[in-house]
Amino acid sequence: MTEAHIEARRNQIIEAARACFLERGFHATKIQDIAKVAGLSTGAPYRYFESKDDIVAAMCSEALDRHRRRFGTLDLAATSRSIFEELSTVYLAAAHEPGAKDTARLTLQVWEESTHSDNTGEALRADFNLIQTHVAEIVKQAQARGEIDNNLDPPSVAQTMVSLVLGLIVQRAAGVAVEVDKYEEATRSLVTGKLWNATAGEKQSTTNPT
Template identity: 30%
Template sequence: MPKISDEKRAARRAQILDAAWICFQKEGLHATTMDDIIRASGLSAGAVYSYYPSKDELILAAVTTSLSGLRTLMQPLFDVRPPLAPAEFLRRATETIARFTAREGYDLKRIALLGWSEAQRNERLRATMQGFYLAFRDQIEIVMEQAVEAKRLDATVSAKDAAKTLLSAILGFVAQSAILGDVDPAEIAAGVTAFAASGRS
């Protein structure tokens, strides 16, 4: 039997994950079955199970893949010089999320809410998410420390507090967009700017 190339293997994984995301958005994590995903993928049961032996493994892979992809797209925000001020960081971060999550046939922001819920019962999934969000928050904190040094953030503001607030706003953007659908990154940034200005008055 000929070996499958790494490129073909990656394409099949992506094909299965796309099918899973479509099914998850349509039916939810618990109602979706492996049979649903197999049918949506257009692959044989043997092919799907050879990559993901269970639905839990597939859910973990879906979350890991999406978080890894988002982390790659977010990285340039941490390398900007001079460092981004809080509102500008928030605007660019939420714009990146909006671009990354809008897919043909599904929206990863809506699926993120399902993942957050699933993480409350699935410790492995929760640990994966915690690792990503803690590392992301630490990176934001470094940017905020740099912003203080560059006088783009008031020196009286704790960089750690600023990072926690920005992460809360980013996750809130995901939730509001998924549920209400009427949130724009520029509006979020403008709100943060207005709050900051009102605190100085």
């Protein structure tokens, strides 16, 4: 068949797999479940994928691609402060989408899978590194402008920023009740240093006097 047909079938299967994985997890999902949800026969998936693991890997890689596409759009040319807001916004775009909680649960599975799969693991690390590099670059620019403490390690700061996104995913996946708007607000305050009231400024300047 045509290349397009094959691609369409693959996506159809991956989509079915996603639904099943969400419902039951990777290892509790049978190939037959996937086939049934995809409206195909038991043997059909094997025309488009090597094995069940291959489907899992494809689904993971597809999920990671999605992430990469989303987070890969951070604009390095923007000013540091608005960039932090962009980080927040980019994240929130995902967190506000319908089914975001399901996506979170699936993401958790992908992360877990990456722990045991070399390929998925490598892809995930590449993903994380891409985002971290972007954010770190922004931090450096801010440091160059004298806005951020030069003693701080840009990659490490970037990792804390990334954690604010990842941690939300974890909590939502775990079923913690998160009010995304408020979480966003708190994140923004944290990331832009507005958490603390100016009137309490002296207190926080103990170790960093002006």
